[in-house]
Amino acid sequence: MQTLISARNIKKSFRIGRKKRFLAVNDVSLDIFKGETLALVGESGSGKSTLAKLLMRLIKADEGSIAFEGQEIEELSEKEMLPFRREMQLVFQDPASSLDPRMNVRDIIAEPLETWKVYDSREKTDERIMELLDMVELKEDSLKRYPRQFSGGQRQRISIARAIAVNPKLLVCDESVSALDVCVQAQILNLLKKLKQEMDLTCLFISHDLSVVSFIADRVCVMKDGEICETAPGEKLFKSPEHEYTRYLLSSIPGQ
Amino acid sequence: MSEDLLLELRDLSVSIVGKKETLPIVKGIDLHIPRGSIVGLVGESGCGKSMTAKSINNILPPFARVTGGSIIWRTEASGEVDLALLKEKEMRKKCGTEIAMVFQEPMTSLNPLMQVGEQIKEVLTIHGVERDNKKAKDRVIEMLSKVGIAEPALRYNAWPHELSGGMRQRVMIAMAMICQPKLLIADEPTTALDVTIEAQILSLIKELCRNNSMSALVITHNMGVVSTLCDYVYVMYLGSVVESAPVKELFNNPCHPYTRGLLSSIPHVGDNPEFLHTIPGNVPDMKKHFKGCDFCLRCSDDIKQCFFEKPALTETGAGHFVRCHRSLGA
Ligand SMILES: Nc1ncnc2c1ncn2[C@@H]1O[C@H](COP(=O)(O)OP(=O)(O)O)[C@@H](O)[C@H]1O
Numbered sequence: 204m205q206t207l208i209s210a211r212n213i214k215k216s217f218r219i220g221r222k223k224r225f226l227a228v229n230d231v232s233l234d235i236f237k238g239e240t241l242a243l244v245g246e247s248g249s250g251k252s253t254l255a256k257l258l259m260r261l262i263k264a265d266e267g268s269i270a271f272e273g274q275e276i277e278e279l280s281e282k283e284m285l286p287f288r289r290e291m292q293l294v295f296q297d298p299a300s301s302l303d304p305r306m307n308v309r310d311i312i313a314e315p316l317e318t319w320k321v322y323d324s325r326e327k328t329d330e331r332i333m334e335l336l337d338m339v340e341l342k343e344d345s346l347k348r349y350p351r352q353f354s355g356g357q358r359q360r361i362s363i364a365r366a367i368a369v370n371p372k373l374l375v376c377d378e379s380v381s382a383l384d385v386c387v388q389a390q391i392l393n394l395l396k397k398l399k400q401e402m403d404l405t406c407l408f409i410s411h412d413l414s415v416v417s418f419i420a421d422r423v424c425v426m427k428d429g430e431i432c433e434t435a436p437g438e439k440l441f442k443s444p445e446h447e448y449t450r451y452l453l454s455s456i457p458g459q
Numbered sequence: 460m461s462e463d464l465l466l467e468l469r470d471l472s473v474s475i476v477g478k479k480e481t482l483p484i485v486k487g488i489d490l491h492i493p494r495g496s497i498v499g500l501v502g503e504s505g506c507g508k509s510m511t512a513k514s515i516n517n518i519l520p521p522f523a524r525v526t527g528g529s530i531i532w533r534t535e536a537s538g539e540v541d542l543a544l545l546k547e548k549e550m551r552k553k554c555g556t557e558i559a560m561v562f563q564e565p566m567t568s569l570n571p572l573m574q575v576g577e578q579i580k581e582v583l584t585i586h587g588v589e590r591d592n593k594k595a596k597d598r599v600i601e602m603l604s605k606v607g608i609a610e611p612a613l614r615y616n617a618w619p620h621e622l623s624g625g626m627r628q629r630v631m632i633a634m635a636m637i638c639q640p641k642l643l644i645a646d647e648p649t650t651a652l653d654v655t656i657e658a659q660i661l662s663l664i665k666e667l668c669r670n671n672s673m674s675a676l677v678i679t680h681n682m683g684v685v686s687t688l689c690d691y692v693y694v695m696y697l698g699s700v701v702e703s704a705p706v707k708e709l710f711n712n713p714c715h716p717y718t719r720g721l722l723s724s725i726p727h728v729g730d731n732p733e734f735l736h737t738i739p740g741n742v743p744d745m746k747k748h749f750k751g752c753d754f755c756l757r758c759s760d761d762i763k764q765c766f767f768e769k770p771a772l773t774e775t776g777a778g779h780f781v782r783c784h785r786s787l788g789a
């Protein structure tokens with residue numbers, strides 16, 4: 204199996220108060236393999252989002268190294284980082300705040316395509332946008348409409364279309380289905396799984412919901428207090444969890 | 460039979476009353492809360508769960524109003540009253556201490572400028588339940604300990620922002636419980652909490668109900684919460700109850716296509732389907748009036764009748780009610 208991202212011994216602390224520092228990610232090593240969906244689960248504050256930002260190098264680690272397709276990225280300058288930025292796209296939890304309310308759907312999806320100058324003509328860009336709409340199962344007449352005219356689930360489809368527009372190698376979903384109702388959540392989870400199969404996407408899927416993770420993930424990392432306490436293939440982790448904390452999390456799921 | 464019901468919603472309707480039009484958002488629901496039982500109300504967001512709850516203790520937002528039906532409340536202290544007919548003040552006097560409510564986001568319901576112990580104590584003094592300051596404080600500390608807050612005497616002086624989400628929700632429950640209510644209405648009480656904290660809060664609610672002969676109406680969109688906590692459950696869709704049954708019966712034998720769809724769209728640890736079941740389409744707009752079954756456009760089981768006539772809620776088994784032409788054998 205080929206490794207897409209490889210992180211070794213990364214640490215990140217934040218300043219809290221005048222003198223204290225809080226260790227949000229503590230000596231974490233992990234690999235993300237090409238084509239897999241790797242889930243990060245853990246309770247809020249365990250460091251999932253911080254770890255994802257570190258891997259995408261949206262923030263810099265205090266210590267440790269991160270390689271993307273074998274190339275060290277931790278020490279790269281912003282400019283040197285640019286080509287890697289295109290390869291790593293993010294879908295947030297709350298599409299309402301991550302979509303510009305003043306832009307229509309066409310412009311929202313066109314933005315990354317234009318930023319990265321993927322196509323040399325507007326026609327080709329629009330062709331790609333139509334293709335993307337179809338992939339995320341939105342109707343053609345969505346193009347001229349604005350985010351507020353869509354439901355939460357449809358907005359999440361727009362965010363996903365924007366994120367996959369430039370064919371990134373890694374899609375990071377940070378609690379992307381957490382705010383959705385179960386029926387809509389099921390639709391978006393199915394969509395993500397379908398896209399992964401069609402596009403051979405690698406996905407880092409962050410969630411606090413173990414049931415959701417069990418559906419979507421090939422492998423799972425359980426985080427607690429900034430550390431990864433167990434990593435295992437989904438089926439193994441849910442059937443025979445090894446770490447005490449994993450067992451505690453599983454036993455807490457209501458109705459299981 | 461009805462004497463055993465602490466609360467009975469009869470054909471209750473709530474509407475948004477505008478200048479030009481009235482938009483019904485709760486459309487004639489019947490809901491029973493027997494003494495000592497925990498009743499669940501589930502459904503997707505926007506289906507009218509919170510409005511139903513808020514109509515009970517008269518805290519509907521200004522734009523919404525009870526437009527029909529009655530809310531029958533039965534206790535030894537107050538006899539049988541229709542809460543829908545009471546003014547806010549009478550309501551507070553009548554059952555201000557008998558009905559308590561816990562919301563999803565404790566931070567917005569707590570006063571950030573007041574120590575949590577003092578806030579709980581204020582509930583006691585406002586209702587004149589305990590006038591003696593020292594005794595009131597002792598009662599608060601005892602309650603804090605009951606809801607599982609360690610070092611309650613110390614925490615009495617804590618400010619809301621110093622507490623974690625789970626602790627704040629415990630404080631809210633302590634505040635709701637301090638006057639020993641007969642009914643606890645919990646609106647998404649654990650939705651904002653982590654799963655381990657959620658499990659603790661749910662067993663706390665269950666234990667408090669059992670030990671204090673309290674009843675509860677628990678509103679949630681989480682079927683797992685319903686199955687651990689409730690005795691009986693109502694499923695709402697677009698302002699109506701589409702199915703209600705004892706909890707085990709509902710999970711073992713869901714009859715309404717909406718309930719079935721809802722249950723099968725939830726992923727479960729342990730079974731690994733290739734894809735999840737989904738209900739086609741979206742929840743329709745409440746504003747559009749449709750003379751047929753509210754669910755028929757998303758239903759895969761529909762028959763001709765569904766387009767022309769609203770099905771009635773009908774008992775199909777012991778305590779099991781379904782609103783569907785199909786499951787009535789039509
Ligand atoms: N920019 C920041 N400044 C200070 N503390 C932070 C910052 N970002 C995150 N933290 C802290 O780091 C911890 C981990 O946060 P986060 O990665 O967001 O957790 P999760 O995504 O698992 O809920 C939390 O305690 C959070 O308060």
Ligand SMILES: Nc1ncnc2c1ncn2[C@@H]1O[C@H](COP(=O)(O)OP(=O)(O)O)[C@@H](O)[C@H]1O
Nearest residue numbers: 475484502503504505506507508509510511745
């Ligand atoms: N602030 C509001 N303004 C206008 N309509 C509202 C407002 N809040 C709720 N509603 C209407 O009332 C309906 C029921 O809302 P609510 O009872 O809060 O749903 P639930 O609690 O089931 O998510 C919604 O579908 C919406 O149409």
Ligand SMILES: [Mg+2]
Nearest residue numbers: 251252253377
């Ligand atoms: Mg996070």
Ligand SMILES: [Mg+2]
Nearest residue numbers: 508509510646
């Ligand atoms: Mg609500």
